[in-house]
Amino acid sequence: MRVRTIGLALLAVFTLSGCYEETSVILHEPGVYKGSVDPSVTNPRTAEEQEKLRARLSEGQDRQ
Amino acid sequence: MARMKFLCDAERCIECNGCVTACKNENEVPWGVNRRRVVTLDDGIPGEKSISVACMHCTDAPCAAVCPVDCFYTTDDGVVLHDKDLCIGCGYCFYACPFGAPQYPQKEAFGVRGKMDKCTFCAGGPEEDNSAAEFEKYGSNRLAQGKLPMCAEMCATKALLGGDGDVVSDIYRERITKRGGRPDTWGWDTAYKKA
Structure with a gap:
């Protein structure tokens, strides 16, 4: 009886050990x-070009 | 330095798919690949909302972090691009991307994937600006021509905003202020519904 109980306990431990979940996030x-x-990386846009893009986005936008 | 961003105003998007068509036409995107899609929440139910989704050009792009061949780079404008000559079509970036932006054309039989393709913010790729090679691999380079992405410029209801993130947020903030309240598209109630 005791052997059976110990066996069942060990089986439960082994079974539950499989339920362990790694909680740390891999970054x-x-x-x-x-x-x-x-x-475009070697020749970044000039301030003037950037301003033109900004103006292009702003103009004609419906702001409601 | 500007950081280019997209923002879709869900209160304005009417699910016309004009942005999808404009993108495909401008960049001659191959069959089976959609760089941009319109996603509708609660489709067919009163109060449904649509948003246009493509690569969001993340500041800390997960696709770049998982790429085994390091083919991603970020331009000074904050546009996330990649080199198709290096890409091996492994699909890691697809799994890492929360927006499902990376797409793969089917090149051969048995589902063999081709090089990854995604939205370039109409900024081409690592080839000479506006060259034939650049267009063939990455599509149009409108930024080099002083233009903004075709999808945003074509949007009939001005729902899709694309450009300098500061300007985009200013425009959206003004709209929200005039409408009053906050948009009810985003938030816990949308994600998990009401209990």
Whole structure:
């Protein structure tokens, strides 16, 4: 009887151990870009060009 | 430096799918790939709301973090782009993206996937600006021409805003202020419904 009880307890422990869930979140950090160079990265937009884009977005917008 | 962002005003979107069509037409997106989609919440029920979804050009892009070949980069404008010459079509970015932005054209039989394709904010890719090679791989480079993404510029109801994040938020804030209250599209009640 005792052997059976111990056996059942061990079985329960082994069974429940499978229910363990890893709760820590794996965080990935982006690596270093390995592709070819984009001209827009090497020649960033000038302040004037950026302002033109801003104006283009603002004009004609319905703000209601 | 500007950070380019999209924002879809759900109170204005009428699910016309004009943005989807404009994107496909402007960038000659292949069959089976949609860089932009319109998602409708509670479709067919009174009070349904639609939003246009594409790559959101995340500041801390999860697609870039999981890419095993490091083919993603972010431009000074905050646009997340990738190099198709490096992409191996593994699909990790698709699993990482909360918006389902990465798409894969079916290239061969047995479901073999091609290079990943996604919204470029109409900023092309790592090729010479507005070259034939750039258009073939990534589509149009409207930003280099001093224009904004076609989807946002084509939006008939001005629901889809795309451009400098500061301007986009200013426009949206003004709209919300004039309407009064807050939009009821987002929030816990939308996500989990009322108990």
